[in-house]
Amino acid sequence: MSTYQHTVSFEKYHGTGNDFIIVDATESVPDRSAFARRYCDRETGVTAKGTERTGADGVLFLDLSDRFSPPRVIMTLVQPDGSVAAMCGNGARCAAAWAAERTGATEIMIDTQAGTRHAQIGEETITIEMGAPAFDPRRVPLSASFDDPLIDTPIEGQAVTAVNTGVPHTVGFVSDVDEIDLEAIAPPIRHADAFPKGANVTFASPVDASDHTAGYRQRTFERGVEGETQSCGTGAVAVVAAAKRTGRLEADVPVDVSPPGGTLTITVPDRSPATLTGPVALDFTGELAVVAPEVA
Numbered sequence: 001m002s003t004y005q006h007t008v009s010f011e012k013y014h015g016t017g018n019d020f021i022i023v024d025a026t027e028s029v030p031d032r033s034a035f036a037r038r039y040c041d042r043e044t045g046v047t048a049k050g051t052e053r054t055g056a057d058g059v060l061f062l063d064l065s066d067r068f069s070p071p072r073v074i075m076t077l078v079q080p081d082g083s084v085a086a087m088c089g090n091g092a093r094c095a096a097a098w099a100a101e102r103t104g105a106t107e108i109m110i111d112t113q114a115g116t117r118h119a120q121i122g123e124e125t126i127t128i129e130m131g132a133p134a135f136d137p138r139r140v141p142l143s144a145s146f147d148d149p150l151i152d153t154p155i156e157g158q159a160v161t162a163v164n165t166g167v168p169h170t171v172g173f174v175s176d177v178d179e180i181d182l183e184a185i186a187p188p189i190r191h192a193d194a195f196p197k198g199a200n201v202t203f204a205s206p207v208d209a210s211d212h213t214a215g216y217r218q219r220t221f222e223r224g225v226e227g228e229t230q231s232c233g234t235g236a237v238a239v240v241a242a243a244k245r246t247g248r249l250e251a252d253v254p255v256d257v258s259p260p261g262g263t264l265t266i267t268v269p270d271r272s273p274a275t276l277t278g279p280v281a282l283d284f285t286g287e288l289a290v291v292a293p294e295v296a
Contacts, residue, residue: 008024008287010285011098012282012283013097013283015278015281016263018088018229018232020091021046022095022098024064025062026063029290035290040057040080046286051284055080062075062095062099070107073109083224084113085113086167087130087167096280106121125279130274140168143195165234165274167200168195168197171239171242173204173206177204180203182221185201200234201220202221202235204217204257205217215255236259240274252270255267
């Protein structure tokens with residue numbers, strides 16, 4: 001079938017290295033999956049002169065309505081493999097920055113498939129509510145063979161805890177995340193039978209072994225990206241939630257979690273939603289070609 005081609009405007013944002021192409025949802029992109037696969041590719045995807053990274057960790061299609069107070073954004077994240085993710089913490093913070101730039105608002109409501117999330121815009125950081133982490137086997141979800149939460153349980157040779165922080169995660173605590181061969185260890189866990197919808201695979205190590213409140217270092221292999229990302233907000237929240245659940249972290253205080261791309265601050269209170277705080281930056285803007293089936 002023949003095709004026609006037009007262009008759409010985009011902006012490239014990142015939150016601690018977790019980078020996203022942002023397209024206004026009113027733009028015509030008939031095949032969003034193909035668009036994401038094309039432009040997120042780390043070898044041949046979107047790039048700009050003077051930038052270091054090609055491609056992206058996903059495309060955010062954002063539908064903004066400023067008739068509400070605070071303004072609301074419907075966020076759809078299409079990942080590099082063409083799949084749609086229910087939630088992305090850093091993506092939601094980038095969406096909030098994009099909306100704030102257009103409205104001047106200091107509060108934004110982000111509607112995601114995991115629920116509505118409230119964002120607060122600060123001078124240097126953006127904070128997004130992340131909901132309550134869920135360990136229930138049905139909500140992670142785990143396979144029907146699990147009646148109880150999966151806590152510090154061996155999966156493919158690694159002791160992990162399973163938690164949903166908008167998307168499913170496994171968290172394994174190790175002495176040094178730099179010693180983990182993530183590209184070798186993570187895929188078998190990500191595709192394990194225990195996770196009927198797959199799982200993101202996160203490993204963390206305490207900054208100070210004697211004081212877990214001092215923070216954690218984090219590395220995450222993301223489902224849909226199918227590789228390690230520079231940062232993962234849902235993974236950072238999962239680290240703190242799992243640390244509390246397993247008794248590694250008792251204090252109900254903000255905790256810094258540092259993926260390769262920077263530092264995020266996480267709170268996981270007992271009786272209110274978890275929060276994710278960190279910086280957001282605009283990388284560059286431009287136009288991208290859209291190829292779609294020609295209408296007869």
